[in-house]
Amino acid sequence: DADVTQTPRNRITKTGKRIMLECSQTKGHDRMYWYRQDPGLGLRLIYYSFDVKDINKGEISDGYSVSRQAQAKFSLSLESAIPNQTALYFCATSDFFGGRGETQYFGPGTRLLVL
Amino acid sequence: TQLLEQSPQFLSIQEGENLTVYCNSSSVFSSLQWYRQEPGEGPVLLVTVVTGGEVKKLKRLTFQFGDARKDSSLHITAAQTGDTGLYLCAGLTDSWGKLQFGAGTQVVVTP
Numbered sequence: 282d283a284d285v286t287q288t289p290r291n292r293i294t295k296t297g298k299r300i301m302l303e304c305s306q307t308k309g310h311d312r313m314y315w316y317r318q319d320p321g322l323g324l325r326l327i328y329y330s331f332d333v334k335d336i337n338k339g340e341i342s343d344g345y346s347v348s349r350q351a352q353a354k355f356s357l358s359l360e361s362a363i364p365n366q367t368a369l370y371f372c373a374t375s376d377f378f379g380g381r382g383e384t385q386y387f388g389p390g391t392r393l394l395v396l
Numbered sequence: 397t398q399l400l401e402q403s404p405q406f407l408s409i410q411e412g413e414n415l416t417v418y419c420n421s422s423s424v425f426s427s428l429q430w431y432r433q434e435p436g437e438g439p440v441l442l443v444t445v446v447t448g449g450e451v452k453k454l455k456r457l458t459f460q461f462g463d464a465r466k467d468s469s470l471h472i473t474a475a476q477t478g479d480t481g482l483y484l485c486a487g488l489t490d491s492w493g494k495l496q497f498g499a500g501t502q503v504v505v506t507p
Contacts, residue, residue, distance in 0.1 A: 285438070316497075321405070323484060323499035324439070339494075371438050383488070384429075385495065387438025 284308045285388040287372050293394045294362050302357045302391050304372030312375040313355040314385065315339075315347060317368040324371065330355055362395045369393075399423060400487055400498035408504045412474055417501045419485035420467045426488050428461055428468045429495070433482040475505045 285306045294300050304313065311332045316324040316339075326339030328347040336349055344366060348356045359366055370391045377383040403418045419428070427446045431439035443452050445461035445468060452459045456479075458471040472479055482502050486495040 321499055323402075324486075324497040326494065329494065373438070383495075384441050384444070385439075385486075387440070389436065390438055 283389070285372060285374055285386050287370075287388040287391050289391060290389065291392045293396065295396050296363055298362050300359050300362055300393075302359075302370055302372075302393070304355045304357070304388055306353050306355075306372075306374045306386075306388075308374050308376075308386060309352070310374040310376055310386075311352060312377055312383075313349070314373040314375070315345075315355065315357045316371045316373065317341070317366075318371060318390075319368050327357065327370075359393075359395075362393075364395045367393060367395045399489075399496045400485055402483075402485060402498040402501050404501060405499070406502045406504075408506065409475055410506050411476060415472050415475055415503065417470045417483050417503070418467070419469070419487075419498055421487065422466065423487070423489055424465050426465070428465070428488070429486045430459055430468070430470055431484040431486060433484060433500070434480075439482075439484055472503075475503075477505050477507055479503060480505050 288303045314329045315327040318324050325341050327345050328339050330336045330349045333349050346358045372388040373385040375383040375385045401420045409415050429444045430442045433439040443459045448463045448465045450461045456473045460469045482500045484500045485498045
């Protein structure tokens with residue numbers, strides 16, 4: 282079984298709808314992240330959580346919210362979806378080793394289309 | 397504005413050829429990573445470089461971290477079709493461990 286799972290894998294929704302993307306991990310990591318990927322822009326950080334009680338905004342958090350229900354679960358919500366939120370969304374977890382870097386483990390992604 | 401600039405954006409070569417992908421920034425990184433992403437999947441870590449001037453080899457892939465820790469390169473020798481993918485560099489700039497990703501270089505290796 283995959284260490285980091287995301288549901289759904291694909292989603293089509295309409296403008297104004299609220300949707301939730303879910304992420305679960307079995308790696309036992311405290312750190313979890315949500316990114317969106319757009320062609321030519323790479324991965325941009327939406328929100329990150331260093332433990333269950335610590336949630337922080339990333340560089341593009343407007344229009345999004347998150348919930349860290351447990352160490353293993355981190356959900357991303359679009360309160361009122363708009364077309365420019367159409368993108369590929371990735372959840373990731375990491376083991377952090379301070380200044381020597383970390384390894385981020387990514388889920389398979391959720392492809393979201395907002396009509 | 398991208399903190400990390402990758403070049404080229406797209407590269408198409410034939411099997412057996414060599415290629416180099418670059419990752420540049422005006423910022424100093426405590427470490428820099430390279431990931432590869434295949435269609436329908438998330439990125440997977442290939443290597444982490446930490447020391448300025450460091451060179452790491454992973455089979456036919458050679459990674460180099462610039463002396464000033466502001467840039468890096470990935471060189472693939474005798475490319476194979478299995479090397480096809482999106483190559484992303486990511487730098488760690490602060491002590492809290494948030495990575496900054498480049499936009500990626502799409503590499504296509506044809507038979």
